[in-house]
Structure formats: C-alpha cells, structure tokens
Amino acid sequence: MTYDDIIVHGTVAPGFEGVRDVYAAALAEDSTEPGSQLAVRLHGRTVVDLWAGDGIDADSLPAVYxxxxxxxxxxxxxxxQDGILDLDRTVTSYWPEFAAAGTDALTLRELLAHRSGLIGVDxxxxxxxxxxxRLVAARLxxxxxxWEPGTAYGYHSLVIGALTGEVVRRVTGRSIQELFEERVRAPYGLDFHLxxxxxxxxxxxxxxxxxxxAEQAALLAAAPEDPRSLASIASNRPTDLVEWINRPSVRALGPASVGGVGSARGLSGMYAAAISEVDGRAPLLKPETLAEFTRLHSAGTDLVTGEEDHFGLGFERPSIRYPSLSESAFGHCxxxxxxxxxxxxxxxxxxxxRRRYAFPGGAAPENERLVAAVVRAVEAG
Incomplete structure (x- = not known):
C-alpha cells in the first residue's frame, strides 16, 4: 500500500489498520531513513507484519544492538526458573575470580540489575x-x-551480557549464545540470532x-560528551559502534550485550514465546518467573544514562517510556x-x-506512536 510515496508492505489483522497508518505516517515524516520493520503478536498470533524502505523486506536482518x-x-x-541459578547467591560462588574486582559480596540479582559498577575498563x-x-569478562x-558495587545502578551497555554470560558458562559449561540457540531460537524457528x-x-x-x-547537530555540538564520563566509559569511546557492528566477524560472535541480528518478526516471536502459547508449546516463562524478572529492582537515577526507575532483572521496564503498557511489561530497546x-x-x-540510528539514540521516537496505536487497537478489540 502506498502513502505519499512511501510503500508499506505486509499485512495487519482486522482492527489493526490504524497501526499501519501510524507506521506509514512515521516513515513519511522521517527524511533521514524510511527503512524499518514492525511485527506484533497478540496471544501468540501475528496481528501486525509490516516493512518499508529500499533494500528492506520481511526477511532482512539488521543489527538490533x-x-x-x-x-x-x-x-x-x-x-x-530451572533452579540452576539462584538470584541471591553471590556471583563469586559461581565465578571465584570475580572477587578480584572488589565485588565479592555482589549477588547475581544485583549484577542483573546493573549494580556491579563494572561498566567498562580504564x-x-x-x-x-x-x-x-569471554575476553571482556576476563578483563573486567x-x-x-x-562505584561501590551494590550501592547504585548504571547501564552496563556493552558488558552486561559478558558478565552474566560468564556466570552461565561457569555453571552450565555452555555459552548464552549456545543456550539461546538450543532453547529458544531453533525450537521456534526465530529469525533472531546471537x-x-x-x-x-x-x-x-x-x-x-x-x-x-541542523538543530540536532547544534545540540550535540553545544554539549559534547566528556570522554571521562561514565557514559563514555560505558560506550567504549571512541569506538564507532556503527562500523564495528557492520563487521561480519563481530556479528558472527554475537556478543550477548549488543551483537544480535534479527528481524522484527524474530523479536516479536521471541517475546511471544516467553509469555504465550505458541505452536502448541506452553509459555517459556512461568508467572512467578515473570513477576521476579519484571518488577523494579533499581529505583532512582541511572548513573550512566540519567534515566529513572529503569530496570528489572536484565530487562528494561518499557512502561516508563510507553505509559499505555502495564507495569509487568519487559523488554529492551x-x-x-x-x-x-x-x-x-x-x-x-x-x-x-530500524536500519539507521535515530536521534538521540536508543529506541527510535516513532515507537511511542506505534506502541500507542497497537494498544488502542487491542483495547478496541
């Protein structure tokens, strides 16, 4: 379907036509990059499957950071959930070398809540x-x-997957990437790869x-990032993360913090499997597991990003950004x-x-309108 020279491909279920209209309008307003994918499932069933932009189709695999x-x-x-890991055991009980960083009392729960203080290296x-x-974990x-571990939280943007991944490897002998493939991606045929x-x-x-x-560039120039700031350390400045993620060698390793590639279908399919019956399979996560991982674990201000009340365990709490969602919503931009x-x-x-960075980074701003349109369609149905 064409909207002011923007060709939107794909389908929506009855009642979700308004989502397609909002998607097309957002693309038409963005002169920098009209390339994206949107997929939504409701109780495991696909209700939105859209894509647009030169060189983009439903099977395209962009990096999702x-x-x-x-x-x-x-x-x-x-x-x-399986009882293999205990949130309230110390990380050092699984990974003894972790004590060398002065983090001997830190629990797995605190690590998952971005409270270790190990956001990068000097x-x-x-x-x-x-x-x-594995190399990242060894250096950390x-x-x-x-900061003093456990006393505050800050986004471990490029390293949290290496830290939690090393705990997983010490306990299971397998990497997070291997376990994701075996337990999640392959059984559901997801187009989302670590x-x-x-x-x-x-x-x-x-x-x-x-x-x-021009206005955004002026804002960036007026407030350049201090290379000594926690934000710069966490982002491994001056690494060009666009050039870095576009290297096949990086994507082949699939670092668990930022190295995945996948389609919108793959992302929505993974979260559908987590909470809904899909293809005759029970939801991956039980209600008690969902309750534990999605509740607020770090109240206050993130020392790295400045965001408030942001994290559950490993997952962001998107209701902070999208108030039409429930407090139990969980995910990651x-x-x-x-x-x-x-x-x-x-x-x-x-x-x-989305295939181009949106200003100022993180979840593209059009998601606010898209999420609101999806929720309206659900509530109207």
Missing part, C-alpha cells in the same frame, strides 16, 4: 576484544568498579549512522532504534527494527 540483551536474559531467566577495550564475551575482573551464521550474511542490512538535522518487549497483562509481543 541492545535488544540482544532481552535474548541473553531470557536464557538467564530460564536457568533461574582506557577502553580494543575493538576485537569487545566482540568476544581486573578492573576496579566505577551469532549470525555465515550463510545469512546476504540477508544482513548494514546499519547506517545517524543523520542529525537497541541503539539504532530497535524496540522489543512483551506485556503479559495484554498478551502483546512487539518487535521493531
């Missing part, structure tokens, strides 16, 4: 090391935390850097504009991908 964390911590939630990681979770245990197979390289859609407007979440209260599972 930190939406990867949702997949990584779904694995952790399953291991806690001088930054070499870019090849940053792509390898030699780093003094940037470690992109070489055979899928032709489907990868390279991420493009942000193109700020991604730096180039991706957004993915589930809302157990309504049965929604939402996936959005």
């Amino acid at each position: 930190s939406s990867t964390k949702g997949a990584a911590h779904l694995v952790v939630a399953l291991l806690v 001088g930054g990681f070499p870019e090849d090391v940053l792509a390898d979770d 245990v030699a780093q003094a935390p940037y 470690g992109q197979p070489e055979a899928l390289e032709p489907r990868y859609v390279p991420i493009r850097p942000m193109q700020p407007t 991604g730096a180039a504009g991706a957004q993915a979440f589930a809302d157990p209260a309504s049965g929604l599972a939402y996936g959005y991908t």
Whole structure:
C-alpha cells in the first residue's frame, strides 16, 4: 500500500489498520531513513507484519544492538526458573575470580540489575576484544568498579551480557549464545540470532549512522560528551559502534550485550514465546518467573544514562517510556532504534527494527506512536 510515496508492505489483522497508518505516517515524516520493520503478536498470533524502505523486506536482518540483551536474559531467566541459578547467591560462588574486582559480596540479582559498577575498563577495550564475551569478562575482573558495587545502578551497555554470560558458562559449561540457540531460537524457528551464521550474511542490512538535522547537530555540538564520563566509559569511546557492528566477524560472535541480528518478526516471536502459547508449546516463562524478572529492582537515577526507575532483572521496564503498557511489561530497546518487549497483562509481543540510528539514540521516537496505536487497537478489540 502506498502513502505519499512511501510503500508499506505486509499485512495487519482486522482492527489493526490504524497501526499501519501510524507506521506509514512515521516513515513519511522521517527524511533521514524510511527503512524499518514492525511485527506484533497478540496471544501468540501475528496481528501486525509490516516493512518499508529500499533494500528492506520481511526477511532482512539488521543489527538490533541492545535488544540482544532481552535474548541473553531470557536464557538467564530460564536457568533461574530451572533452579540452576539462584538470584541471591553471590556471583563469586559461581565465578571465584570475580572477587578480584572488589565485588565479592555482589549477588547475581544485583549484577542483573546493573549494580556491579563494572561498566567498562580504564582506557577502553580494543575493538576485537569487545566482540568476544569471554575476553571482556576476563578483563573486567581486573578492573576496579566505577562505584561501590551494590550501592547504585548504571547501564552496563556493552558488558552486561559478558558478565552474566560468564556466570552461565561457569555453571552450565555452555555459552548464552549456545543456550539461546538450543532453547529458544531453533525450537521456534526465530529469525533472531546471537551469532549470525555465515550463510545469512546476504540477508544482513548494514546499519547506517545517524543523520542529525541542523538543530540536532547544534545540540550535540553545544554539549559534547566528556570522554571521562561514565557514559563514555560505558560506550567504549571512541569506538564507532556503527562500523564495528557492520563487521561480519563481530556479528558472527554475537556478543550477548549488543551483537544480535534479527528481524522484527524474530523479536516479536521471541517475546511471544516467553509469555504465550505458541505452536502448541506452553509459555517459556512461568508467572512467578515473570513477576521476579519484571518488577523494579533499581529505583532512582541511572548513573550512566540519567534515566529513572529503569530496570528489572536484565530487562528494561518499557512502561516508563510507553505509559499505555502495564507495569509487568519487559523488554529492551537497541541503539539504532530497535524496540522489543512483551506485556503479559495484554498478551502483546512487539518487535521493531530500524536500519539507521535515530536521534538521540536508543529506541527510535516513532515507537511511542506505534506502541500507542497497537494498544488502542487491542483495547478496541
């Protein structure tokens, strides 16, 4: 269907036509990049499946950056649910070397809530090391935390998956990437990969850097980021994360914090499997597991991002950004504009991908209108 020269492909279920209209309007208003995918499931059933933009189709696989964390911590939630991991045991009880960083009393619960203080390393990681979770974890245990562990929280943007992944590896002998493949991706046939197979390289859609407007560029120039700030340390400045993620070698390793690639269908399918019956299978997560992982664990201000009341365990709490969602919603956005979440209260599972960074980074702003339109359609039905 064509909207003012924007061709929107795909389908919506009856009652969700308004979502397609909002999606098309958002694309038409964004002169920098009209390439994205949107997929939504309701109680496991697909109700929105849309895509638009040159070189984009339903099977395109863009990088989803930190939406990867949702997949990584779904694995952790399953291991806690199975009794293999205990949230209130210390990390050092699983990974003794972790005590070297002065974090000997930190629990797995606190680590998942971004409270360790190990957001990076002095001088930054070499870019090849940053792509390898085991090397990242080994360097972090030699780093003094940037605040007293357990006393505050701050977004461990590039390293949380390496830290929790090392705990998983010490206990199971398997990586988060391997367990995600075996327990989640392969059984459901999801187009979302932690470690992109070489055979899928032709489907990868390279991420493009942000193109700020003149007004946005002026704002950036007026407030340059201090290279000594926690935000710079957590982002491994001056690494160009666009060029870095576009390297096949990085995507092949699939670092569990930021290295996943997938379609909107893959993202929504993963969250649908987490909360709903899909293909005759029971939801992956039990109600008590959902309640534990989605409740607020870190109240107050994030020392890295400045956001408020942001994290459950490993997952973001998207109702902070999208007030039409319930308090039980959980998921994770991604730096180039991706957004993915589930809302157990309504049965929604939402996936959005975008191939160009949106200003100022993180979930693209059009998600606010899209999520609101989806919720309106559900409530009207």
